[in-house]
Amino acid sequence: xxxxxxxxxxxxxxxxxxxxxxxxxxxxxxxxxxxxxxxxxxxxxxxxxxxxxxxxxxxxxxxxxxxxxxxxxxxxxxxxxxxxxxxxxxxxxxxxxxxxxxxxxxxxxxxxxxxxxxxxxxxxxxxxxxxxxxxxxxxxxxxxxxxxxxxxxxxxxxxxxxxxxxxxxxxxxxxxxxxxxxxxxxxxxxxxxxxxxxxxxxxxx
Numbered sequence: 001x002x003x004x005x006x007x008x009x010x011x012x013x014x015x016x017x018x019x020x021x022x023x024x025x026x027x028x029x030x031x032x033x034x035x036x037x038x039x040x041x042x043x044x045x046x047x048x049x050x051x052x053x054x055x056x057x058x059x060x061x062x063x064x065x066x067x068x069x070x071x072x073x074x075x076x077x078x079x080x081x082x083x084x085x086x087x088x089x090x091x092x093x094x095x096x097x098x099x100x101x102x103x104x105x106x107x108x109x110x111x112x113x114x115x116x117x118x119x120x121x122x123x124x125x126x127x128x129x130x131x132x133x134x135x136x137x138x139x140x141x142x143x144x145x146x147x148x149x150x151x152x153x154x155x156x157x158x159x160x161x162x163x164x165x166x167x168x169x170x171x172x173x174x175x176x177x178x179x180x181x182x183x184x185x186x187x188x189x190x191x192x193x194x195x196x197x198x199x200x201x202x203x204x205x
Contacts, residue, residue: 011053017043018050022064027099031106034061058110058117065103066125069095075132081140082191086183088136089159093179096167105168130156147192158186 021042025034036057040047054060073095076087096104111118133156140146146155162182166172 014045014049015053018045018053018060019064019067021045022060023068026061026064026068026103030099030103031058031061031110034064036060055116056114058107058114059120061103062107062117062121062124065100065107066128068100069125070128075136077136081136081143081145082187084136084140085159085187085190086180088133089163089183089186090176090179092160093163093174093182094176096163097174101167101174108168133159145192146190150190155186155190158190159183 018039021039022034025038025042034057036047036050039045039057039060040050050060054063073088073091076084076091078084078087095101107121111121130153134152137146137152137155141148159182163174163179166174166178172178
């Protein structure tokens with residue numbers, strides 16, 4: 001579906017109603033609850049209209065999920081690359097630590113057998129989030145705080161990849177202290193001058 005600014009007023013209202021309903025249903029019962037029937041009943045938008053704009057319920061859920069995360073995890077701008085990136089790691093970890101994290105895991109599983117939905121997840125959700133981090137990275141490089149010899153795409157994977165791995169594997173918690181430790185370990189190598197405190201202990205020590 002086109003971006004909001006490209007939509008006619010009626011289509012924009014339809015989109016907003018559908019995504020609001022889908023967001024509520026995802027929060028109440030995860031992906032299984034966000035059926036097209038349920039979204040239609042909750043939003044007042046006919047199933048035919050929903051299918052006109054989205055291929056299936058997974059695509060509706062992806063758009064709703066992307067919008068919700070953008071609203072609840074705004075990118076910080078403190079003027080410090082370390083502080084901004086640390087806060088963002090904490091914010092993302094907190095987002096995935098709750099019930100919404102299970103929704104994302106469900107979406108990842110659902111897209112395995114749906115190439116179209118997988119592409120939508122990358123385009124609507126992942127690419128937008130990664131572009132925001134690129135902007136943060138460029139600002140940090142311009143201030144001389146971040147290493148210029150490290151690719152920003154690799155830096156993002158180092159900072160946030162472990163959070164997603166913990167989410168899908170469940171092998172370790174996503175507590176604020178753990179998120180802080182992940183950010184600290186990653187940033188020690190990403191900053192131009194390591195600022196790791198040797199006296200700081202791991203949250204498990």
